[in-house]
Amino acid sequence: MDADAVHFQTLPTPEERAVAAGVTDRLTADGVEPRRHWTHTLHHIDDLPTPVSGIDDTFTPFKRAVEADSPVREPFGVPALPARPAVDGGPDELPPVQALGVDPVPTDDRGVLPFEGGETRALERLEAYVWERDRLREYKETRNGLVGADYSSKLSPWLNRGCLSPRRVYEAVQRYETERVANDSTYWLLFELRWRDFFQFQFRKHGAAFFAPGGIRERDDVDWRDGGAAFDRWKAGETGVPFIDANMRELNATGYVSNRGRQNAASYLANDLRVDWRLGAAYFETQLVDYDPCSNYGNWAYIAGVGNDSRDRSFDVVGQARRYDGDAAYAKRWCPELDPLPPQYAHEPWTMSEAEQREYGVELGVDYPEPVLDPTASGGR
Numbered sequence: 001m002d003a004d005a006v007h008f009q010t011l012p013t014p015e016e017r018a019v020a021a022g023v024t025d026r027l028t029a030d031g032v033e034p035r036r037h038w039t040h041t042l043h044h045i046d047d048l049p050t051p052v053s054g055i056d057d058t059f060t061p062f063k064r065a066v067e068a069d070s071p072v073r074e075p076f077g078v079p080a081l082p083a084r085p086a087v088d089g090g091p092d093e094l095p096p097v098q099a100l101g102v103d104p105v106p107t108d109d110r111g112v113l114p115f116e117g118g119e120t121r122a123l124e125r126l127e128a129y130v131w132e133r134d135r136l137r138e139y140k141e142t143r144n145g146l147v148g149a150d151y152s153s154k155l156s157p158w159l160n161r162g163c164l165s166p167r168r169v170y171e172a173v174q175r176y177e178t179e180r181v182a183n184d185s186t187y188w189l190l191f192e193l194r195w196r197d198f199f200q201f202q203f204r205k206h207g208a209a210f211f212a213p214g215g216i217r218e219r220d221d222v223d224w225r226d227g228g229a230a231f232d233r234w235k236a237g238e239t240g241v242p243f244i245d246a247n248m249r250e251l252n253a254t255g256y257v258s259n260r261g262r263q264n265a266a267s268y269l270a271n272d273l274r275v276d277w278r279l280g281a282a283y284f285e286t287q288l289v290d291y292d293p294c295s296n297y298g299n300w301a302y303i304a305g306v307g308n309d310s311r312d313r314s315f316d317v318v319g320q321a322r323r324y325d326g327d328a329a330y331a332k333r334w335c336p337e338l339d340p341l342p343p344q345y346a347h348e349p350w351t352m353s354e355a356e357q358r359e360y361g362v363e364l365g366v367d368y369p370e371p372v373l374d375p376t377a378s379g380g381r
């Protein structure tokens with residue numbers, strides 16, 4: 001290989017570390033210097049107040065410590081690079097995915113954003129969300145939304161693909177606080193980026209222990225079920241609980257789903273159906289456009305009660321549907337067969353009498369599934 005050195009990002013999870021080790025071995029054998037870099041967090045790993053092994057396993061002490069004692073570095077400027085070499089004498093352009101034998105993914109008009117890759121699109125989204133549409137000032141109030149581009153930043157795919165640095169987001173928030181407003185919402189976006197950091201450092205600390213059924217808490221009191229029919233119905237958005245089905249259908253159709261939706265879908269699988277939470281996390285891994293091993297498995301473990309919090313994290317999914325989707329617009333958007341129903345029945349179709357099913361033209365078991373689990377079994381908050 002005609003190169004002096006290869007620079008690459010390092011991630012903290014075991015599979016990604018194994019890949020990096022393989023690349024390192026191969027480069028070294030070829031006489032090329034491997035240069036790994038920690039690149040992707042808001043707080044650099046070398047700037048943490050304690051070594052990673054000393055980080056608290058709960059978020060709040062971590063957040064307080066980094067807020068007090070870990071200054072965020074400035075983003076790098078644009079590097080001066082030589083022109084990209086032409087590919088085989090052809091035009092100086094990246095080939096489209098079709099040329100690589102990959103079918104383009106069909107888009108769904110109901111999706112929150114098209115999510116085109118690359119730094120240019122990432123910076124456009126940051127600019128649009130923060131400055132043009134001025135949505136940062138109310139982020140904390142809107143972030144539990146379910147429909148539309150602007151209830152949250154939607155920066156996660158670009159952050160996780162390396163198109164956008166969290167430090168660049170931090171810089172934008174700081175400038176916004178100086179030029180427009182500093183409030184709970186501006187703070188909260190950084191608060192969420194610190195959750196992202198927290199999971200990165202937790203995986204660096206605990207490694208493979210996160211992927212055991214009982215997680216880092218080493219719980220052995222839960223009898224996790226294998227996949228089976230209930231898991232298949234959950235994946236397909238056919239559980240018979242509209243709020244869960246809508247979220248799973250959005251995920252399947254677009255690769256994105258809100259944080260509120262992810263929490264409920266994960267809780268339903270892990271805490272109600274009691275299917276092994278790792279199967280759910282692995283399914284998310286195959287679908288999410290913003291998939292990141294630490295954020296995904298860390299959040300799943302947290303909700304399944306085997307991660308970074310000892311509190312019961314199970315959700316009352318019907319209560320959540322009523323609270324966050326009062327008019328059932330979200331449920332009906334992704335389960336249009338429920339459109340004729342008033343909101344209460346659109347969230348709890350199993351409470352309709354047979355006469356009501358006939359009246360509205362929505363027959364359970366025909367037009368929309370019967371619930372996979374007794375609906376009164378959904379617990380928690």
Ligand SMILES: Cc1cc2nc3c(=O)[nH]c(=O)nc-3n(C[C@H](O)[C@H](O)[C@H](O)COP(=O)(O)OP(=O)(O)OC[C@H]3O[C@@H](n4cnc5c(N)ncnc54)[C@H](O)[C@@H]3O)c2cc1C
Nearest residue numbers: 152153154155156192193196259262263291292295296299
């Ligand atoms: C079961 C489950 C699985 C998840 N899997 C992923 C995943 O694979 N990749 C991923 O990026 N996020 C994941 N999340 C976290 C969160 O849902 C998404 O980061 C968020 O919905 C992305 O949308 P946004 O950029 O508009 O977020 P915003 O609300 O605008 O938040 C800004 C940024 O903060 C970070 N962030 C926000 N919430 C969290 C959180 N709970 N944990 C870690 N980082 C957070 C993200 O980088 C996000 O882009 C998961 C959450 C759950 C409950």
